Amino acid sequence: MVDTASYPPTSTVPGAPRGAETVRVAHLHVRYSVYADVKPTLRSLIATAGRRRRFSEVHAIKGVSFTAYSGEVIGIIGANGSGKSTLMRAVAGLLPASDGAVYAHSTPMLLGVGAVLNKMLSGRRNIVLGGLALGLRREEILERENDIVEFAGIGDAIDRPMKTYSSGMQARLQFAISAAVEPEILIIDEALSVGDADFQNKASERIGQLRDKAGTVFLVTHGMASVRKNCNRALWLEDGVIKADGAPVDVVAAYRGAKERDQRAKQIDKQRSKKTKRRQRRMRRWEKRRAKMIAGLSERGIDPEVARQAVEDLWPRNRNPERSEADDEHAVEAPAAQDHPQTSG
């Protein structure tokens, strides 16, 4: 059962009834080792003589569980770095789970066909390449070619090399190819934000169609309006944990509220830290001055211990610095005293 799971054809929408389970994520953990970006070199392996290197881990997804049903369009919201993309990659089977598991009815498709397209070739040629990458057969692609071209809506540019396309045109073509596959489970990771209003509407419409065909769509976005418009469920992810799961209106409201609270807290923190910093600076300055005065006094033959005691008495450490008015008395002995007239005010 397990071995047939890896690459079932994604090309058809099976006749799953509405409301059937399509994806089940169970206690999913995804950990990256920080050194994963830097593969061990021969040198480092020799240097550590085969000992296991200690590496710090990034725990990107910390025990996420949810079940998605057919007919759901699920908006994934959360701050940058909250684990949205990692979660979606894991759901698409592109990242292995460190712990827990992802079960799916058919292989979920991440809208990312752009990576396979060849910029030197025409849009039309890339439709074939992209379609094949997504698991369509050649005949199926040729059948749908006209629809794809029409949906992309980039006119004659379809026969020009893709390197001449704007990012919006590329996004259109990419979405058109992916949508033509009619995947049962589609994951759209911030791919729609580059398009213009016309394209956004078209994309919304297509997402609606996929939903109506008993598919499941995941939509990762920072646009709260887009979540409320397209989704019928929302997941709020923060720091690798699901903070809220429910109706888009509620989840978006909770997310917004938290964000505002956060901002307020940050502001208060900032003010607070400004105050303490100022205080610390003042204390440091006073400490310096005391040291200088003691040094000045002992230079004039006064016993350092006595001098220290005198300075301590005049400007006690734990008292309010406002009490240090008696400056002028010692101004002669301590030249440094000249540069702190403002402290009293």
Place this chain on the structure above:
Amino acid sequence: MAATDVTPLTLLGAKPRLISYLRSIWARREFALEIPRAELAAQHRNTVLGGVWHVLNPLMLVGVYYVIFGIFVRSDRGIDNFVGFLAIGVFVFHFTTKSAQAGARSIIGNEGLLRAVAFPRAILPISVVLSEFAALLYAMAAMFAIVLMTGEEPGWTWLLIAPISLLQLLFNLGLAMLVARLADHFRDILQVVPYTLRIWGYASGVFYDPLQRASEYPFLIGVIKANPVFLYMHLSRRALLDDAPPTLHEWGVLTGWGIAACIAGLVFFLAKEHHYGRG
């Protein structure tokens, strides 16, 4: 748990078994063929001569080797048709070199693709080897032309080039998958691969006949005759220049290497299937 009775959900990211993996590769065969085709089409647009370079490149190498080893070093002693001998060696060896080099880059050079689209990862090393095989077919036209021009008569043994290079293709597929995983794990491999291959090729006799050199050391002959890269060149030369077919034993060794390399490469590559493109 609603309506799981329709079709049970399946676990994603489970390590596929060999047979089902092969089946999934077969299901994506059109994709595997389209990658090199698109790549070739794109390359053609970059250079004036386009695909002709696939033939010109090894041809120029033949020229360089001829100047060095035919004129200066004179390693052609005892070889009747040195130009033909050299051409076959260079073209046949070139196929393995390029396969291994492109295979090494096939995974680490496609991180974006691996992070975005799900497909059996072995498609990548396989497709680059297929692309090199296509280049070999072009090159073979040049090889036959050279052999004809240097005065060889075509015979039925010429047809044996087809099975010999198909068995080499199998070996190269395995080699490419092996290097692809190694290079994904140790980037340093990329630097080492070209030199290793060069040594291997020189040891296998791209421009001299190792059997002739080793005639005084009988134990070496066995080693040489077990070296697949030597066999591909040696047997192609015998078929084209001496009109002699490989012996049954030699066929056995060739087939063994092809199948063993292919399966070993696939199994080795498969073990990390879900980890490619992560780092």
